[in-house]
Amino acid sequence: MIEYEGQYPVYEISASKIKSNAQKIYELCKSNGIEPAGVVKGFSAIPQVAELFIEAGFKTLGDSRLKEIVRLRSCNIKADLMLIRIPMPSEIPELVRYADSSLNSEIATIRLINEEARLQGKIHGIVLMADLGDLREGFFDSNEVIKAAKGIESLDSIRLLGIGTNLGCYGSIKPSEENLGELCRLAERVEEQIGRRLEVISGGASTSLPLLINGKMPPRINHLRIGEAIITAKDLPYLWNVEMPGIYRDPMVLKAQVIEIKQKPSFPVGEIFVDAFGNKPIYKNRGMRKRALLAVGHKDTGDVTKLKPRHEGVEIIGSSSDHLILDVEDYKGELNVGDVLEFDTFYSAMIFLCSSDCVRKVVV
Numbered sequence: 154m155i156e157y158e159g160q161y162p163v164y165e166i167s168a169s170k171i172k173s174n175a176q177k178i179y180e181l182c183k184s185n186g187i188e189p190a191g192v193v194k195g196f197s198a199i200p201q202v203a204e205l206f207i208e209a210g211f212k213t214l215g216d217s218r219l220k221e222i223v224r225l226r227s228c229n230i231k232a233d234l235m236l237i238r239i240p241m242p243s244e245i246p247e248l249v250r251y252a253d254s255s256l257n258s259e260i261a262t263i264r265l266i267n268e269e270a271r272l273q274g275k276i277h278g279i280v281l282m283a284d285l286g287d288l289r290e291g292f293f294d295s296n297e298v299i300k301a302a303k304g305i306e307s308l309d310s311i312r313l314l315g316i317g318t319n320l321g322c323y324g325s326i327k328p329s330e331e332n333l334g335e336l337c338r339l340a341e342r343v344e345e346q347i348g349r350r351l352e353v354i355s356g357g358a359s360t361s362l363p364l365l366i367n368g369k370m371p372p373r374i375n376h377l378r379i380g381e382a383i384i385t386a387k388d389l390p391y392l393w394n395v396e397m398p399g400i401y402r403d404p405m406v407l408k409a410q411v412i413e414i415k416q417k418p419s420f421p422v423g424e425i426f427v428d429a430f431g432n433k434p435i436y437k438n439r440g441m442r443k444r445a446l447l448a449v450g451h452k453d454t455g456d457v458t459k460l461k462p463r464h465e466g467v468e469i470i471g472s473s474s475d476h477l478i479l480d481v482e483d484y485k486g487e488l489n490v491g492d493v494l495e496f497d498t499f500y501s502a503m504i505f506l507c508s509s510d511c512v513r514k515v516v517v
């Protein structure tokens with residue numbers, strides 16, 4: 154294990170594993186007629202890591218935060234940049250200046266982008282979002298997509314690249330042959346109306362990969378926006394029961410330091426009210442147990458249940474903002490204050506860890 158002088162917690166990112174995963178996913182997509190965009194927001198677009206996506210073949214990087222897109226541009230990143238959250242009207246000048254394209258669902262916003270792009274002498278690419286039932290962004294009525302597409306065609310500084318959808322984020326809707334087939338049929342209706350073929354039919358994110366792996370992706374889907382499957386690769390096999398051959402599941406690891414080890418009762422003593430977050434957790438009385446306190450908490454991880462200890466006999470029993478509490482009674486090794494324990498991270502923990510100023514990110 155690499156030892157770090159100075160500040161823990163450390164979030165260690167393996168460059169070789171990320172690059173290998175990015176290459177495998179890129180090749181999987183390309184061999185199925187899909188040009189994927191690499192989504193870098195999960196690791197806060199750390200430029201050194203974003204660069205690995207490009208080395209792996211990705212031509213476009215996507216991010217939901219314009220601030221991160223601006224940072225990538227200022228690092229002179231050699232890729233097209235796509236804003237994958239519907240733009241705020243207040244960020245349009247920066248959007249046009251720094252991003253090449255964006256996902257959109259509001260005609261008024263698209264008109265503002267058009268005006269700004271004309272002022273800056275640019276053409277901005279637009280992917281119109283259709284909501285197929287997940288109920289986050291996008292036109293819910295397919296006729297509205299067609300109407301918007303026809304309207305955009307007459308704008309002088311906008312290029313309608315195509316249409317897309319997002320699934321599995323709010324409504325937990327699974328991408329399927331049916332809903333992505335519906336997207337393809339909608340694309341064909343748009344094409345009929347505008348009299349040309351769309352460049353992009355964007356069929357979602359990492360959660361659409363199971364369809365691809367199982368050979369069920371509708372053939373006209375030619376674009377996906379992939380982050381998670383490259384950078385954590387934990388959630389897909391675990392939550393979606395999808396094996397991803399050759400993909401490293403552990404390109405990132407959290408390392409946190411032990412600050413206290415004590416034998417304590419497992420059931421709190423006194424009147425139980427609420428915890429630091431106003432919740433009423435259930436405590437199990439297992440008698441006296443050996444516990445370790447680590448200097449990392451919900452503030453860094455969002456939710457410590459999205460961490461998975463790498464050590465046998467180590468169990469997460471709770472956390473406050475700053476303290477992770479482990480039951481280490483069954484840990485076979487010797488554990489002392491100052492030791493460092495390792496954790497795999499699921500997607501949500503990864504985004505918090507990468508966003509936290511208090512967590513040192515190290516690319517190895």
Ligand SMILES: Cc1ncc(COP(=O)(O)O)c(C=O)c1O
Nearest residue numbers: 192237319358359378379380381
């Ligand atoms: C619109 C959109 N597309 C694609 C992605 C990438 O998702 P994933 O990292 O699960 O592949 C996201 C995630 O933030 C998103 O919001």
